[in-house]
Amino acid sequence: MLTMDARSTKHSTRALFWRITAATAVVAALATLVAQSGNVAMALGMLTSGGVAILAIAIAGRRYRRRGDVSTGTRVLAGPVDERDRRLVSRSWAITGLVVVGGLVVALLADGMGADVKEAPAVLLWVGLATLVASFLVLDHKS
Amino acid sequence: MSTPRTTDQFPLIAAVAIGSTVAVVVPCALLLREHGPGHMWLGFIIGGAIASVGGLIAGWRVYRRPDRATAADRALVHAGDERDDTVLTRSLAVVGLLALPLASGACIAIAVDADALAVAGALTFALLAALIVAFTVYSRRT
Numbered sequence: 001m002l003t004m005d006a007r008s009t010k011h012s013t014r015a016l017f018w019r020i021t022a023a024t025a026v027v028a029a030l031a032t033l034v035a036q037s038g039n040v041a042m043a044l045g046m047l048t049s050g051g052v053a054i055l056a057i058a059i060a061g062r063r064y065r066r067r068g069d070v071s072t073g074t075r076v077l078a079g080p081v082d083e084r085d086r087r088l089v090s091r092s093w094a095i096t097g098l099v100v101v102g103g104l105v106v107a108l109l110a111d112g113m114g115a116d117v118k119e120a121p122a123v124l125l126w127v128g129l130a131t132l133v134a135s136f137l138v139l140d141h142k143s
Numbered sequence: 144m145s146t147p148r149t150t151d152q153f154p155l156i157a158a159v160a161i162g163s164t165v166a167v168v169v170p171c172a173l174l175l176r177e178h179g180p181g182h183m184w185l186g187f188i189i190g191g192a193i194a195s196v197g198g199l200i201a202g203w204r205v206y207r208r209p210d211r212a213t214a215a216d217r218a219l220v221h222a223g224d225e226r227d228d229t230v231l232t233r234s235l236a237v238v239g240l241l242a243l244p245l246a247s248g249a250c251i252a253i254a255v256d257a258d259a260l261a262v263a264g265a266l267t268f269a270l271l272a273a274l275i276v277a278f279t280v281y282s283r284r285t
Binding site for chain 1: 171174175178179180183187231232233234235236237238239240241242243246247249250251253254255259260262263264266267270271274
C-alpha cells in the first residue's frame with residue numbers, strides 16, 4: 001500500500017509528465033501552423049522558446065523531487081502548490097491581466113492617433129510575461 | 144477589516160472620480176480630434192461618459208443604498224470587502240491567464256496577414272468579456 005507521501009510524489013510526477021506533454025503538443029502544433037503559412041523562421045523561434053520553457057519546467061520538477069524544500073517559483077512550475085502559492089499565483093496573474101488589458105486600450109488609442117499597432121500584441125505578450133514574473137517575485141518577497 | 148463607508152463620503156469621491164475621468168478623457172479626445180479618423184473623438188467622449196455614469200450609479204448604490212449594491216458595484220468603486228476582493232482577483236487572474244495565449248494567437252494571426260487593428264480590438268473585447276463572465280461565475284459560486 002502506498003503512503004500519503006508516496007501517493008503525493010506519484011501524483012506530482014504524473015501531473016508534471018502531462019504538463020510537459022501538453023506544452024510540447026501546443027508548441028509543436030502552433031509552430032507547424034506558422035511554418036505552413038511560410039514563416040519558417042518564426043516557427044523555429046517558437047520551437048526554441050517553447051523548448052527552453054519546457055526544459056525549465058522539467059528542471060523544476062527534478063529539483064522538487066530530489067530536494068523537496070525548494071523556492072515558491074519551483075513549486076509553482078512543478079507542483080504541488082499550497083494555499084499561499086495559489087494566492088501568489090492568482091494575484092500575479094490578476095496584475096498581468098490588468099496590465100495587458102490596459103496596454104491593449106492604449107494600443108487602440110495609439111492606432112486612432114495614427115500609430116502602427118502591428119507590433120502591439122507581440123510587445124504586450126512580452127510585457128505580460130515580464131509583469132507576471134516581476135509581480136510574482138515582488139509578492140513572494142513581500143509575503 | 145473593511146473601512147466603514149459613510150454616505151457623506153459619496154459627493155467627494157464622486158467629484159474626484161469625475162475630475163480624474165475628465166482629466167484623462169478630454170486630452171485624449173482632443174488628440175483624437177486632431178489625429179484620429181472621422182468622429183472617433185466623439186465616440187471616445189460618449190464611451191467615457193457612459194462609463195462615468197455607470198461608475199456614478201455604482202457609487203451611489205454602494206454609498207447610499209448599500210443593501211441593494213452588488214459585488215460588481217463594490218468592485219467598480221473599490222469599496223469591496225475581503226470576499227469581493229477575492230472574487231475580483233480571481234476574475235482578473237482568469238483574464239491574465241487568457242491574455243498570454245490570446246496575445247500569442249494574435250501575434251500568429253498578424254504574422255499570417257490578418258488586420259492588426261481588428262485583431263487588437265477583438266483581443267481587447269475578448270478579455271473584457273472574459274472578465275465579466277469570470278466575475279459573474281465566481282460571484283455566484285462564493
